[in-house]
Amino acid sequence: xxxxxxxxxxxxxxxxxxxxxxxxxxxxxxxxxxxxxxxxxxxxxxxxxxxxxxxxxxxxxxxxxxxxxxxxxxxxxxxxxxxxxxxxxxxxxxxxxxxxxxxxxxxxxxxxxxxxxxxxxxxxxxxxxxxxxxxxxxxxxxxxxxxxxxxxxxxxxxxxxxxxxxxxxxxxxxxxxxxxxxxxxxxxxxxxxxxxxxxxxxxxxxxxxxxxxxxxxxxxxxxxxxxxxxxxxxxxxxxxxxxxxxxxxxxxxxxxxxxxxxxxxxxxxxxxxxxxxxxxxxxx
Numbered sequence: 001x002x003x004x005x006x007x008x009x010x011x012x013x014x015x016x017x018x019x020x021x022x023x024x025x026x027x028x029x030x031x032x033x034x035x036x037x038x039x040x041x042x043x044x045x046x047x048x049x050x051x052x053x054x055x056x057x058x059x060x061x062x063x064x065x066x067x068x069x070x071x072x073x074x075x076x077x078x079x080x081x082x083x084x085x086x087x088x089x090x091x092x093x094x095x096x097x098x099x100x101x102x103x104x105x106x107x108x109x110x111x112x113x114x115x116x117x118x119x120x121x122x123x124x125x126x127x128x129x130x131x132x133x134x135x136x137x138x139x140x141x142x143x144x145x146x147x148x149x150x151x152x153x154x155x156x157x158x159x160x161x162x163x164x165x166x167x168x169x170x171x172x173x174x175x176x177x178x179x180x181x182x183x184x185x186x187x188x189x190x191x192x193x194x195x196x197x198x199x200x201x202x203x204x205x206x207x208x209x210x211x212x213x214x215x216x217x218x219x220x221x222x223x224x225x226x227x228x229x230x231x232x233x234x235x236x237x238x239x240x241x242x243x244x245x246x247x248x249x250x251x252x253x254x255x256x257x258x259x260x261x262x263x264x265x266x267x268x269x270x271x272x273x274x275x276x277x278x279x280x281x282x283x284x
Contacts, residue, residue: 085126112160120153196233
């Protein structure tokens with residue numbers, strides 16, 4: 001009798017961790033996994049259920065995987081996983097703005113183009129270890145990670161109207177706000193800006209839980225605490241202007257100051273360390 005009850009209990013337990021098709025719900029040794037922010041899925045589900053166009057999800061205030069790195073896992077065994085973070089980003093954006101061409105008799109129909117080209121790069125590498133607990137589809141986990149990042153950026157400005165003896169303050173675009181540039185006749189104008197190189201590193205402990213809604217697909221929540229440091233070196237800003245004494249175009253470069261940040265805090269109160277999150281994870 002006792003043996004039969006034990007066998008039946010074991011069978012029910014096994015079925016709970018295996019789908020009707022025989023697929024295991026939980027990750028196994030050698031599995032890989034990748035996580036995504038669950039906010040869009042939750043928002044879509046809310047919209048679908050009640051017909052509203054913009055339902056906020058429980059994770060709407062959080063930013064998953066700050067600073068926006070791809071995160072993945074590799075399971076050493078059923079209870080241990082290696083974590084990795086990777087971000088390699090390079091990009092540039094060019095803005096063009098048309099201004100009236102400077103002439104002895106200005107014609108608003110005749111224009112020239114001013115341009116601003118902005119470029120930036122961001123590299124982040126991180127890794128850690130995750131330990132897991134639980135014997136059902138509800139799994140708890142905890143562990144730690146470390147990351148290091150490098151970044152930088154610069155902007156280059158070109159103008160259709162040249163500075164010369166005739167037009168010492170030519171019509172030019174003020175690129176202070178690229179999305180809404182203004183036009184004027186400044187005594188000097190930017191030709192380039194360069195951000196100081198950014199360097200950061202951090203160590204973070206985390207704890208979380210996830211529930212496997214389908215075989216190898218889980219929804220979970222994670223929270224953490226850590227130490228983070230980030231610094232930005234000196235940058236520079238170069239302007240050009242008409243030198244009346246030397247009767248020529250001259251340039252002046254100004255060095256911008258350094259910045260640094262240090263924090264020991266929980267995720268939700270310090271963006272530099274990452275943030276608590278709701279996520280959906282796929283294992284394969």
